[in-house]
Amino acid sequence: MNSFTVGQALPDELDVFSLSPQAVPELHFESTFPVRNTMSRLLLLLSCLIALLALTACLQQSPAQEITIGFWNVQNLLDEFDDPLLPYDEKFSPSSVQERLGKDAEVIRSLNADIIGLAEVENASILKRLVSGYLSKNGYDYYALLEGDDPRGIDCAIISRFPFLARSVDIPDLPRDLLVARFASNGTPFYVVVCHWKSRRDGNNEDVRFSCAKASATCVKEIITSYEGRTVPVVLVGDFNDTPQNQSLKYLEQQGLTNTMLSIPEDARWTIGYFNRDENNMDLDCFDQILINASARQGDILRWKSTKVHRPNFMINDRRAFNGVKIPLPIDDYNERIGYSDHFPVVATFELVQP
Numbered sequence: 001m002n003s004f005t006v007g008q009a010l011p012d013e014l015d016v017f018s019l020s021p022q023a024v025p026e027l028h029f030e031s032t033f034p035v036r037n038t039m040s041r042l043l044l045l046l047s048c049l050i051a052l053l054a055l056t057a058c059l060q061q062s063p064a065q066e067i068t069i070g071f072w073n074v075q076n077l078l079d080e081f082d083d084p085l086l087p088y089d090e091k092f093s094p095s096s097v098q099e100r101l102g103k104d105a106e107v108i109r110s111l112n113a114d115i116i117g118l119a120e121v122e123n124a125s126i127l128k129r130l131v132s133g134y135l136s137k138n139g140y141d142y143y144a145l146l147e148g149d150d151p152r153g154i155d156c157a158i159i160s161r162f163p164f165l166a167r168s169v170d171i172p173d174l175p176r177d178l179l180v181a182r183f184a185s186n187g188t189p190f191y192v193v194v195c196h197w198k199s200r201r202d203g204n205n206e207d208v209r210f211s212c213a214k215a216s217a218t219c220v221k222e223i224i225t226s227y228e229g230r231t232v233p234v235v236l237v238g239d240f241n242d243t244p245q246n247q248s249l250k251y252l253e254q255q256g257l258t259n260t261m262l263s264i265p266e267d268a269r270w271t272i273g274y275f276n277r278d279e280n281n282m283d284l285d286c287f288d289q290i291l292i293n294a295s296a297r298q299g300d301i302l303r304w305k306s307t308k309v310h311r312p313n314f315m316i317n318d319r320r321a322f323n324g325v326k327i328p329l330p331i332d333d334y335n336e337r338i339g340y341s342d343h344f345p346v347v348a349t350f351e352l353v354q355p
Helices: 041-061 094-111 124-134 206-228 247-254
Strands: 003-006 016-018 064-077 115-121 142-145 155-160 165-169 178-185 188-196 234-239 272-276 281-285 288-292 302-309 346-353
Touching: 064 094, 064 124, 064 188, 064 234, 064 288, 094 124, 115 124, 115 178, 115 188, 115 234, 124 142, 124 155, 142 178, 155 178, 155 188, 165 206, 178 206, 188 206, 206 234, 206 247, 234 346, 247 288, 288 302, 288 346
Parallel strands: 064 115, 188 234
Antiparallel strands: 003 016, 003 165, 064 346, 115 155, 142 155, 165 178, 178 188, 234 288, 272 281, 302 346
């Protein structure tokens, strides 16, 4: 991992360069103390001394701040332009794109996470339209999308209220790479890795998703550790297209990752519904998940507190019933309707501890 892309700060262009770990942009915790203009020099010095002592006491107490890290598969955030380089590019009308951007922003504002991984975003241009226009007042000044080779052009992306560096890590047999984002707080790094594994369409593709699991584990345990020269906190978020009970996710647990979705009761952790015509039943699956390594679970800088599925009322289709039972599914695309998504977002809360 020798080259990173800077998380784009609006309105600058992306820049790719080699970077040493010591040069990474950081999150800063600032303490300010008001001083009156009429204060004498002696009182000013005394005030500065008191402020310094107070700051030292605060540092010794290692106050913690909360930071939230989320993920959402936005389902087809695609633009209105035809891309001849994409074999299966989908083109939407300008009005449909505007409606989708508005609905995506509505969900993201309600989620209100500090860092959000996204799936199914076509390109950096439409991502910029989302954050600089529809989310311009919500603090998401940094974002990145690293183009993959998906024939539909759907990529992983990340938006953040904090600066970061980003790069991609290849997954064999999958055109969508891992998006690896490096953050730092007071010189201590932590990572958010965004993934979107192979879907279950056109066959189950279980072997491909297991390959995705191996690549994800290698990224967390070997690539990042090798780059940093030590183990650092890593949060793996994404649409895995597998549940915590499938072998791919169990493999990640065997590799030392904790699946935070297991902290949620099984009947409440689902993020997507799929109508199983063979069994005439609605399958409710937990495909969207947040996993953490030991350093993110109870580390010196990042400490996991809780995880939840975010289901805002405006996103729920309360008119859909299956076998006489109403299920609070998300309002997704249907015929000409532009929905929110077929996935609910997930979000985890961490303590960000000042050393």
